[in-house]
Amino acid sequence: MAWNGRDRVDISEVNGQAAAVGAATNDSGGGGGSLAAHEALAVVLQIRAGELCVLLWRRALPPFEGAWALPGGRLGACESLGSSIRRQLAQKVDVRDLNHLEQLETRSDPDRDPQRRTLATAYLGLVPAHIDPVVPDDTGWHPAADLPPMAFDHATFVRSGRRRLRAKLSYTNVGFALAPPEFTMSELSGYYRAALGHDVAATNLRRVLIRRGQIEETGRSVPSGRSGGRPAALFRFRARELEITDAFAVLRPPN
Amino acid sequence: MAWNGRDRVDISEVNGQAAAVGAATNDSGGGGGSLAAHEALAVVLQIRAGELCVLLWRRALPPFEGAWALPGGRLGACESLGSSIRRQLAQKVDVRDLNHLEQLETRSDPDRDPQRRTLATAYLGLVPAHIDPVVPDDTGWHPAADLPPMAFDHATFVRSGRRRLRAKLSYTNVGFALAPPEFTMSELSGYYRAALGHDVAATNLRRVLIRRGQIEETGRSVPSGRSGGRPAALFRFRARELEITDAFAVLRPPN
């Protein structure tokens, strides 16, 4: 079946002049469109004690009483989703030192919240390893690989964030968002190991990241520990913004 | 500053029992949260005449009168964003033969729509090259690399969709969504060339895709044209669902 005139008016009503009057009332009914609650959530990840952890808070009230949930909450009337999640992380869990924040995805299943229709847009936030934010009592870090019982569809957001981080570690410089300002190569390979879930040889990691221009030597080094060993050189990431350093290696343009 | 009790109640109000009564009224005001209009949009791409094209319709009314816009519209009360955009593409522009549909991103800038607060979630839809949907008069295909004047932030969604397609061509089997059920290797390399924006040698493309198990020979071939030449073998994609066929080649697990 082809398009009919009436449907197209739909679009004009939304973005056009017609929407200016009475929009809030005539929308809530049928298929024409509805106003829905919208919340911003964050999958905040940090490497803690050699393990990739996610920040969760424990719900005290139903639904999902006692289950763990992602920090976040309702979108304000005059803010974007990005600034909303930044504000809420700062206010509610005292997380201000995100080195990186990016949008993950939006879930819209009508039944995802049993109480009322709520859309949720999740963000991936990364906290560098040297920061230890003071979080509320009901809030804590949990291994991202071994989640406690989670509320709503929040577990799927966490898995999505983990996947995103793992993928980006291999073709971008996101590492900067996991590491402190300066680090040794064995520390860095520890962060990579925790995030990727498998061993990463420090010696080759160094070459890969230097070849790509992601890291550089600071010139300084840390003294060796009590068991001896050569002092480790200190490195830093050259950029503090996300960059794609290894655009896909296949189907690349001819010379 | 650390968390204070009042803020946390926010979250509970949203997802908890407190929200059951009076939510629609007490939300629209301050920073506590608001109900917003939400629309689903689609960046529908197809290779047409050797060029990557996007489906747009021309706005007849302000705002952005005369500018081109992505198809889509308001989210219905009882549908998810994915089913909403499928419905609207079928109803409004008669596009039913999407081989692939995936979410791109959600934009929430309060000023993105000058008339009223509207969030938009864009999807990437791919139509195979052998289909020619009957679209309304005000709707047409435009080269994705050379967009006409676009309404709202829609141009940024198109660029985002193009980037996504290009990236996924190199590490997934999305090609299946651009190509007809059967194709010759030179046809396929034409689709890749159009989508990637640079030459793709058919001879190597074949080896790459066969090595990865993406395509296989059908056993049949097409007769050569009037200018002669060896008949071309016909291939097909082995899967019709998105698969990651080349997980990132670096920082891979040790043997």
Add this chain to the structure above:
DNA sequence: ACAAAAGTGTTACGGATACACCCATGT
């Protein structure tokens, strides 16, 4: 026979991994 288009074989090369070996320090 010749031109045209498809397909195959072979080489070259870029980039990563693996691993042996060398360096700097503490005890």
Add this chain to the structure above:
DNA sequence: ACATGGGTGTATCCGTAACACTTTTGT
């Protein structure tokens, strides 16, 4: 001296790009 951990050099391997060559058809 020797143990310990960091750093360098080098061999190897994997997969793709490039390109010459062969195959199959039409005129």
